[in-house]
Amino acid sequence: RYVMNDQVGSWMPEFLDVSAATEDRLVFPADTDEAVRTNLYTPLDRFHELNTFNIKFKRGVLLAGTYGVGKTELAFISANKANQQGITFIYCKDSDQFTEVVKFAHQYEPAVVFCEDIDRVTSGTRGVGLDAILNVIDEIESKTAQVIIIITTNAVENIHKVMNRPRT
Numbered sequence: 001r002y003v004m005n006d007q008v009g010s011w012m013p014e015f016l017d018v019s020a021a022t023e024d025r026l027v028f029p030a031d032t033d034e035a036v037r038t039n040l041y042t043p044l045d046r047f048h049e050l051n052t053f054n055i056k057f058k059r060g061v062l063l064a065g066t067y068g069v070g071k072t073e074l075a076f077i078s079a080n081k082a083n084q085q086g087i088t089f090i091y092c093k094d095s096d097q098f099t100e101v102v103k104f105a106h107q108y109e110p111a112v113v114f115c116e117d118i119d120r121v122t123s124g125t126r127g128v129g130l131d132a133i134l135n136v137i138d139e140i141e142s143k144t145a146q147v148i149i150i151i152t153t154n155a156v157e158n159i160h161k162v163m164n165r166p167r168t
């Protein structure tokens with residue numbers, strides 16, 4: 001993962017051992033399990049096939065639920081799968097840095113960006129901060145980007161409705 005080093009004002013890598021994070025560590029309801037496999041595991045496991053058939057890798061995944069349901073564990077499983085395919089995985093520790101992290105990820109495509117507690121920066125009224133997040137997700141270059149964005153929340157009702165609109 002990459003984290004912002006405030007002392008030098010640049011991104012510095014931190015390496016995590018995620019090799020123990022495997023699918024068998026999570027138990028989801030059938031519909032959730034199918035959605036996770038379809039929208040996250042399959043693109044990661046079959047990244048090279050997606051490229052062969054010109055299928056978009058880019059997608060956004062919102063994981064919502066109370067504390068302890070497995071959202072962070074799912075991120076580490078995704079990191080393990082990304083690592084196995086040679087895909088960069090970036091863990092955004094602070095949701096306030098989300099826009100900078102996504103921009104950074106574009107430099108290391110294919111990439112997965114994981115950010116916890118996105119509702120901290122996307123709740124309330126629409127303002128400059130939320131617009132910046134929408135712009136970085138929707139920017140023209142990202143239409144062909146090879147970046148998966150995984151965001152989590154414990155309070156989905158607090159996320160501004162504009163974040164849930166369909167994207168192409």
